[in-house]
Amino acid sequence: MSGSPWFAVRASLPPRARRVTGMMSFVLPLLLWSLVSYVPWIWHPQVAITDPGSVTYLRPGMQLERAAFAAEVARAQQQRRAPPVGYAANPIYLPAPHEVARAFYTAFTDPPQRRSEKWLHESLWESIQVIFWGFVLSSLIGVPLGILAGTFDFVSRLFEPFVEFFRYLPAPAFGALAVAILGIYQAPKIAIIFIGTFFQQVLVVANTTRKLDPTLLEAAQTLGARNPALLLRVVIPGIVTDLFRDMRVLLGWAWTYLIVAELIGTSSGITWFITQQARYKNFDNVYAAIMMIGIIGLATDLLLAWLGRRIFPWQKTAARG
Amino acid sequence: MNGEVRNCRGEAPALELPSYRDQSPAVRERLARLRRRPVLLEVEGLGKTFATAQGPVTALRDINFKTRRREFVCVIGPSGCGKSTLIRILAGLESHDSGRVLLDGKAVAGPGPDRGMVFQGYTLFPWLTVKKNVMFGLEMAGRGRLAAEEEAMQWIDLVGLNKFARCYPHQLSGGMKQRVAIARALANQPRILLMDEPFGALDAQTRARMQAYLMEIWANIDITIVFITHDLDEAVFLADRILVLKAHPGEVSELIEVPVAQPRRPEQLLAPEFLATRRHIEKLIHPPAAEPGLNEDQLNMVRMVSVKDEVGSVF
Ligand SMILES: Nc1ncnc2c1ncn2[C@@H]1O[C@H](COP(=O)(O)OP(=O)(O)OP(=O)(O)O)[C@@H](O)[C@H]1O
Ligand SMILES: [Mg+2]
Numbered sequence: 117m118s119g120s121p122w123f124a125v126r127a128s129l130p131p132r133a134r135r136v137t138g139m140m141s142f143v144l145p146l147l148l149w150s151l152v153s154y155v156p157w158i159w160h161p162q163v164a165i166t167d168p169g170s171v172t173y174l175r176p177g178m179q180l181e182r183a184a185f186a187a188e189v190a191r192a193q194q195q196r197r198a199p200p201v202g203y204a205a206n207p208i209y210l211p212a213p214h215e216v217a218r219a220f221y222t223a224f225t226d227p228p229q230r231r232s233e234k235w236l237h238e239s240l241w242e243s244i245q246v247i248f249w250g251f252v253l254s255s256l257i258g259v260p261l262g263i264l265a266g267t268f269d270f271v272s273r274l275f276e277p278f279v280e281f282f283r284y285l286p287a288p289a290f291g292a293l294a295v296a297i298l299g300i301y302q303a304p305k306i307a308i309i310f311i312g313t314f315f316q317q318v319l320v321v322a323n324t325t326r327k328l329d330p331t332l333l334e335a336a337q338t339l340g341a342r343n344p345a346l347l348l349r350v351v352i353p354g355i356v357t358d359l360f361r362d363m364r365v366l367l368g369w370a371w372t373y374l375i376v377a378e379l380i381g382t383s384s385g386i387t388w389f390i391t392q393q394a395r396y397k398n399f400d401n402v403y404a405a406i407m408m409i410g411i412i413g414l415a416t417d418l419l420l421a422w423l424g425r426r427i428f429p430w431q432k433t434a435a436r437g
Numbered sequence: 438m439n440g441e442v443r444n445c446r447g448e449a450p451a452l453e454l455p456s457y458r459d460q461s462p463a464v465r466e467r468l469a470r471l472r473r474r475p476v477l478l479e480v481e482g483l484g485k486t487f488a489t490a491q492g493p494v495t496a497l498r499d500i501n502f503k504t505r506r507r508e509f510v511c512v513i514g515p516s517g518c519g520k521s522t523l524i525r526i527l528a529g530l531e532s533h534d535s536g537r538v539l540l541d542g543k544a545v546a547g548p549g550p551d552r553g554m555v556f557q558g559y560t561l562f563p564w565l566t567v568k569k570n571v572m573f574g575l576e577m578a579g580r581g582r583l584a585a586e587e588e589a590m591q592w593i594d595l596v597g598l599n600k601f602a603r604c605y606p607h608q609l610s611g612g613m614k615q616r617v618a619i620a621r622a623l624a625n626q627p628r629i630l631l632m633d634e635p636f637g638a639l640d641a642q643t644r645a646r647m648q649a650y651l652m653e654i655w656a657n658i659d660i661t662i663v664f665i666t667h668d669l670d671e672a673v674f675l676a677d678r679i680l681v682l683k684a685h686p687g688e689v690s691e692l693i694e695v696p697v698a699q700p701r702r703p704e705q706l707l708a709p710e711f712l713a714t715r716r717h718i719e720k721l722i723h724p725p726a727a728e729p730g731l732n733e734d735q736l737n738m739v740r741m742v743s744v745k746d747e748v749g750s751v752f
Pocket of ligand 1: 487488489494495496514515516517518519520521522523667
C-alpha cells in the first residue's frame with residue numbers, strides 16, 4: 117500500500133474518484149474562466165467607462181486600456197476638471213460565463229438581429245449536413261479500400277503510394293477547384309470534407325487492418341477458411357472494434373475541415389455564423405456557437421462509444437461500468 | 438502429485454535405472470502393432486532456410502520421419518531448433534525449400550481442414566462465443582447452421598464446457614480456452630492434430646489436467662497427434678514416440694520409442710522406465726558442457742551481501 121491511488125501507474129481510479137475527476141475536467145476550466153471574469157483584480161486590463169467626465173472623446177460603455185485611463189484621470193485632475201469614471205473590465209473578446217450562457221439561451225429564443233443572419237440552429241444544421249455527407253461518402257469508399265489494402269499486398273501497393281502522396285496536399289487547396297466543378301452550394305463543401313477525410317481514412321483503416329493478430333488468420337486457415345470467408349468472417353469482425361474507434365477519431369478531423377469547407381462558395385453554416393458574429397463584435401454569440409460545436413461533438417462521441425459497447429459485446433471494456 | 442514429480446528434475450542418480458531401450462513384453466508388442474499400422478504422415482528430407490538480415494538461417498535440415506495412424510508423437514528439442522517451423526510446415530502455414538510432406542500419400546500444399554492446429558496462444562476468435570468458435574470450421578465446410586450447431590455442442594460437451602457455450606473467450610481461463618481450441622480443431626474431424634506447445638502457458642496443475650484430458654480424447658477418437666513441447670515429463674508422459682531435434686541446424690537427433698505402458702497414469706511418472714527415458718532425452722538436449730570455461734549458463738556472481746550482515750548466508 118505505498119503511494120496514493122491518484123498516481124498509480126496504469127491503474128484505474130476508484131469509481132467515486134473517477135466520477136469526480138471527470139467532472140473536474142470541466143469544472144476547473146469553468147472555474148478559471150469565472151475567476152478571470154468576476155474577480156476584478158485578476159487580469160481586467162481595461163476600464164469600461166460609465167461617466168466620461170470632462171474627456172470629450174470618451175463615451176459611456178467604451179473600453180480603454182488601464183494605463184490610458186489612468187493618464188486621462190491624472191490629466192483631468194491636474195487641470196482641475198471632472199475625471200472620467202469607470203470600472204475594471206476584461207476585453208470584449210472575453211465575455212463572462214453568464215453572458216455566454218445568456219447568448220446560448222437567446223440564440224434559440226430571440227430572432228437574429230439582422231435580416232441577413234440565420235438562427236444558430238439553422239447554421240448548425242447546415243454544418244451537420246455537410247459533415248454527415250462528406251463523412252459518409254468518404255467512409256463508403258475509404259473503409260472498404262482501407263480494409264482491402266490492409267489485407268492484400270496487391271491493393272496496398274496499388275493505392276497506398278498515391279494516397280500517401282495525396283494526403284500531404286492540403287484539402288483547402290482544392291477549394292477553388294471544387295467550386296469550379298461542383299458549383300457554389302453544398303457540393304463543394306462536402307467535397308472538401310471528403311478530401312480532408314478520405315486519404316487519412318484509407319491509411320488509418322489499412323494500418324488498423326494490418327494490426328489484426330496474424331495467428332487468428334492462420335487458425336482460420338487451418339480450419340478451412342479460404343479467401344472471401346477469410347476476409348468476411350475473420351478480418352472484418354476482427355478489426356471492427358478498432359475500426360469503430362478510428363471512425364470516432366476521423367469524425368473529429370472532419371469537423372476541423374468544416375472551417376475551410378464553409379468559407380468557400382456561398383458562405384454558410386456554423387463557421388459563417390461565427391465569423392459574422394465576430395465581425396459585429398457579438399463575442400458572446402461566438403462563444404455560444406463554439407460551445408455548441410463542442411457539445412455536439414462530445415455528444416456524438418459519447419453516443420458512438422455507448423453504441424460500440426452495445427454492439428460489440430465481446431469487448432473487455434464492456435464489462436467496466 | 439503430478440506437479441511434485443515434475444519439480445524434482447533428475448533427482449534419482451543413486452537409483453539404478455534400466456536402459457530406455459528395455460521394453461516390457463506388453464510394450465514391445467504394442468509398439469510392434471503400432472509399426473504395422475498404415476502410415477499417415479510422411480516427412481522426407483525436409484529442409485527450410487530463412488533469409489534474414491544477418492544472412493540465411495537454416496532452421497531445419499534433412500528431417501525424416503513417419504507417423505502412423507492414431508499415433509501420438511511428441512517433438513522436443515532445445516529452444517530455436519525449429520520445432521515451430523516444422524509444425525507450421527506440416528500445417529501448410531510455412532513453405533519448405535527441400536523434401537516433401539505427405540499426408541495419406543498426398544503432398545501437402547497450403548493449410549487445410551484435414552490438419553487441425555492448436556497454438557500456444559489459444560487463437561480463439563474473440564468476437565465469437567465458445568459455440569460459434571467451434572462452429573466456425575463446420576460452417577467453412579459448408580455444414581448448415583443447425584447441423585453445425587448440434588455438432589459443435591457435442592464437441593463442447595466432450596471437453597466439458599456446456600455451461601460456457603455462450604461465453605466469450607475473454608471470460609474463460611487459459612485451460613478452458615485451450616479446451617475450446619482443441620474442440621474447435623477436432624470438430625473438423627481432421628486426419629491429424631498439430632499442437633505447438635499448447636499447454637506451455639498453463640500452470641502445473643492445469644497442465645496436468647489438460648494432459649489427462651488430451652490422452653482421453655486421443656484414446657477415444659480417430660486422431661493422430663503431433664505435439665510439440667519443451668517439457669520432458671510432458672513428452673514422455675504423452676508420447677508413443679518422441680522425435681528429439683537438435684539445434685543449429687535443426688536435425689533429427691533421435692526418434693525414441695517410449696517404453697512406458699499405455700494407458701498412462703500419473704503414477705508412471707515415477708516408474709524406472711519413465712525416468713530412464715527422461716534422463717536419456719535430457720542428455721540429448723543438454724549435453725554436458727564440453728569446456729567449463731565456455732558454459733554460458735554460468736553467472737559471473739560475486740558476493741553482494743556483507744559477511745557481517747544480520748542474514749549473512751541463506752544456508
Ligand atoms: N519467420 C522467420 N524468419 C527468420 N527466421 C526465423 C523465422 N521463424 C523462425 N526463424 C528461425 O528459425 C529457427 C527455428 O525457429 P523456431 O521458432 O521453429 O524454433 P522453436 O524450436 O519453435 O523454438 P522455441 O522452443 O523457442 O519455440 C530460429 O533460429 C529462428 O530464429
Ligand atoms: Mg516454438
